[in-house]
Amino acid sequence: MYSTSDLRKGLKIEIDGQPYVITDFQFVKPGKGQALYRCKMKNIMTGTGLERTYRSTEKIGKPDLMQKDMSYSYPDGEHFVFMDDATYEQVTVDVDVVGDFKYFLIEEMPCKVLFFNDTPIDLELPVFVEKVIAETEPGARGDTATNVMKPAKIDNGYEIQVPLFINEGDLVRIDTRTGEYVDRVNKK
Amino acid sequence: MDLSSKTTALQLRARVLTAVRSFFVSRDYLEVETPIRVNTPAMEDHIDAEASGDAWLRTSPELHMKRMVCAGFEKIFQVGPCFRQGERGQRHLPEYTMLEWYWTGVSSEVLIGETCDLLQAVADVAGGGPFDGVDLKAAPKIYTISELFLKWAGWDPVLDFDADRFDFDLVEKVEPVLSKETVPVVVKNFPAERAALARMRPENPQVADRWEMYVGGVELANAYTELTDAREQRTRFEVCAEERSGRGQEVYPLDEAFLTALERGMPDCAGIALGVDRLLMRLVGTDEIADVVAFA
Secondary structure, eight states, X not given: OEEGGGOOTTOEEEETTEEEEEEEEEEEOOTTSOXXXXXEEEETTXXXXXXXXXXXXXXXXXXXXXXXXXXXXXXXXXXXXXXXXXXXXXXXXXXXXXXXXXXXXXXXXXXXXXXXXXXXXEEEOOSEEXXXXXXXXXXXXXXXXSSOEEEEEETTSOEEEEETTOOTTOEEEEETTTTXXXXXXXXX | OOGGGGXXXXXXXXXXXXXXXXXXXXXXXXXXXXXXXXXXXXXXXXXXXXXXXXXXXXSOSHHHHHHHHXXXXXXXXXXXXEEOTTOOSSSOOSEEEEEEEEEETOOHHHHHHHHHHHHHHHHHHTTSOOBTTBOTTSOOEEEEHHHHHHHHTSSOTTTSOOHHHHHHHIIIIIHHHHTTOSSOEEEEEEEGGGOTTBOEETTEEEEEEEEEXXXXXXXXXXXXXXXXXXXXXXXXXHHHHHHHHHTTOOOOOOOHHHHHHHXXXXXXXXXXXXXXXXXXXXXXXXXXXXXXXXXX
C-alpha cells in the first residue's frame, strides 16, 4: 500500500481493482483544516478520468504492475504475439490493447509490455518506426516544401499526411506516439 | 526552475516587500521582530511545528505579537519566516514568509478595507494588473461561509459542523467556484469549531469573527477579531491538545507566558496573517510557489 506521502504525478495506483496513473496532484490545506491530497488520475486500461481526494491517514492500493521487454513476433487473428526477451515465453496481446500500434509493429521490434495482475494492458513501441509508402499521388519534382501535405498510405493501409515530395516506394520515419510523419529516410 | 530564471520574480519580490513596509509605516504601524525559535509553538489542530533542539521553530508569530499588543503596542506588523512540518506542494513550503499585523481597538471587518488598500499598493508596484484575470484593485466580494456551503455543497456547517466534510467540501466544491472570481473574495463568519484564535460574533455565538481572503481561488490571508478572554483561550488550547493527542500528533506545552499576558488584559484588537509568497505567485502569474522563492 502507498501512503499519501508517496503520491505524486506519474505514480500508478489501484482503486476498486483498476490501475490508475496520477496525472495531476496537489497538496492542499483549507484554512485551519486537515491536509488533503487532491489527485486527478486516468484509468490505464480504459483511459477514463477520475478525481479523488485523500486524507493524510489514508492508504492507497499499489497495483501489481510489471513492465517486460518483449519482441513482437506475429499477428494471430484478433491478437498479437510477443516474446519475452528474458524467458522466450510467448504472450498474446489483445487488439484493444495494441490499438493503432498494430500499423507500426514490425517483426522482432523491441517493445515494452505492461502487465496488470499478469494481464497485458499497455504497450510501448520504439518512438520511431520506418515504413515504406505504398500509395500516394506522385510528388512534384523539386518541390521540397515541407509545410504542404498530402495523404499517403503505408503498406498495411494506415493513412498519414506526408510532404508533396514523397513518392511511392519512399521509406519514411513515423512517430509512434503521435502516428505522424517525421522525415524521409535516405535509401542506402 | 533554476535560480537565474527567477530574476524577474525576485526583483518584484524585493519591490513588493519595500512597498509593504512603506504601506504600514505610513499608517503608523511599528515594524517588530519576535522570536523565530520559540519555547512552544501556537497550538492548532492541523499545524505541526519543526523541532529545533529543545525548542521549536515558530509556525506563526501570533502569540508573541499578541503579547506586544497586551503590553500596549497598538499597531504592529512583522514580515518574516514561519515553518510548518510536512507542508510542501504547489502552494505550500515548509519554510515560507508571513506578513502579520495587529490593530488595537478595531474589529476584523476594518481589516478588510485595509487589506484591500494593501493589495492596491502592491498591485501598483507590480504594474497595476489585472493579474491572471484578477483585479487586485477592485472592491472585494464578501460571502459568508454559510451561504457558500448552502449554495455549492448543500449544507450549513455553522448549524451542524462536520470537520471532515467541511474540509472536503471546501476544497472540492467551494474553492473551485471562488477560483472563477475576478476580484478578491472575502469569506467570513466561520463556524465556531473553526474559530482558531478568533472571538465569537456578539450576535451569534455559533459564528467566529474570522474571515479569509481568496484571490483567484487561492487562500491568501486569514483575519480575526482576536479572542481576549484568557479563560476561554486556555480552554481552547486544552481542547486542541486533547484532539491532537487523540490523533497521535505531538502535543506542545501551553504557552503560559502568553496566557499570563492575556490574564493581565488584552485590549480589543484585530489581527491578520497574509502569505507573502502566495501574493507574489499571483503578481508573477505562476501556480508554483517555488517560482517566487530563491531557494525552495
